[in-house]
Amino acid sequence: MSQQVIPQRIYILIFITLLLLTLVTVDVAFYDAGWLNLPLALTIATCKAVLVLLFFMHVRYSPRLTWVFVAAGFFWLLILLVFTLSDYLTRGGFTGEGF
Amino acid sequence: MSEHTATSRVAHHFEDAEQQFEASTLGMWAFLITEVMFFGGLFLGYIIYRAAYPEAFAEASLLLDYKLGAINTAVLIGSSLTMVLAVRAAQMGQRRGLVTFLLLTIVLGSVFLGNKVVEYSHKFHDHLVPGPNFGPETPLAHPQQAELFFSFYFGMTGLHAVHMIIGIVILAVFTVWAWRGRFTKDYFTPIDLIGLYWHFVDIVWIFLFPLLYLISRT
Numbered sequence A: 001m002s003q004q005v006i007p008q009r010i011y012i013l014i015f016i017t018l019l020l021l022t023l024v025t026v027d028v029a030f031y032d033a034g035w036l037n038l039p040l041a042l043t044i045a046t047c048k049a050v051l052v053l054l055f056f057m058h059v060r061y062s063p064r065l066t067w068v069f070v071a072a073g074f075f076w077l078l079i080l081l082v083f084t085l086s087d088y089l090t091r092g093g094f095t096g097e098g099f
Numbered sequence B: 001m002s003e004h005t006a007t008s009r010v011a012h013h014f015e016d017a018e019q020q021f022e023a024s025t026l027g028m029w030a031f032l033i034t035e036v037m038f039f040g041g042l043f044l045g046y047i048i049y050r051a052a053y054p055e056a057f058a059e060a061s062l063l064l065d066y067k068l069g070a071i072n073t074a075v076l077i078g079s080s081l082t083m084v085l086a087v088r089a090a091q092m093g094q095r096r097g098l099v100t101f102l103l104l105t106i107v108l109g110s111v112f113l114g115n116k117v118v119e120y121s122h123k124f125h126d127h128l129v130p131g132p133n134f135g136p137e138t139p140l141a142h143p144q145q146a147e148l149f150f151s152f153y154f155g156m157t158g159l160h161a162v163h164m165i166i167g168i169v170i171l172a173v174f175t176v177w178a179w180r181g182r183f184t185k186d187y188f189t190p191i192d193l194i195g196l197y198w199h200f201v202d203i204v205w206i207f208l209f210p211l212l213y214l215i216s217r218t
Helices: A008-029 A034-056 A064-089 B017-052 B054-061 B066-091 B095-125 B143-179 B189-213
Strands: none
Touching: A008 A034, A008 B066, A008 B189, A034 B066, A034 B189, A064 B017, B017 B054, B017 B143, B017 B189, B054 B143, B066 B095, B066 B189, B095 B143, B095 B189, B143 B189
């Protein structure tokens, strides 16, 4: 099998980074950043997800075709989220008290 | 590798073991993309209702035990580490290491589910489960909308837990196979694929944790 064997210390480094980011995300939640709280939490979560994807799931060392599959998957998820939200959020229905 | 040691493992429609392995990985990714869509719909529903009822969701979120949630996040990340080390052991053909890391992954996954049982039973005890008995002791400002939050909480974490249970069962089977020496340096595709699945389940939790437990703790 041609798959590269990645040094153990890289995995441990990613593991520690993920733990630190978990602490950061908990810490940030106790900090009142107004509307920025949600984007901050989602940015940290996305960073963690990308680390897991690239290293634990070996996407970084995978053939181009795998990259295309992964990218297409998340692109479609983005279509789902962005198109639906652009509809809901522009109808002026969100007053904080329901639709 | 055209002169393969694992000739018998290569199905006739593949050139070699490597092509077969890549095809399997790609198939797994196709499955995981359907899973992304599956959870994506739930996340979308959650986002829309949270945008509609921000105060109620923030209030209800405070009733979740964020410490237990954070511990579970760490446990799950730890299980991802042992999983990836299991794949690494498989790559190098280390049977003992493979079995050990698979067992550790099962243990950490079970710890996660055990914590989840504790959490769920607290929610039942505190009348926070959506349904006729919903109603915590300290009254909420928006009880009906908080109930909606808890519907999302149980729906999303429940579905996630089901994925974990399926993962643990499959891991247990593969551990037995690994123990019997079924996997070699040249053939460990099932280990690699369950690894992808396990990490995907980890990613789902990475998003669930801040969205459900940490809406506003200020």
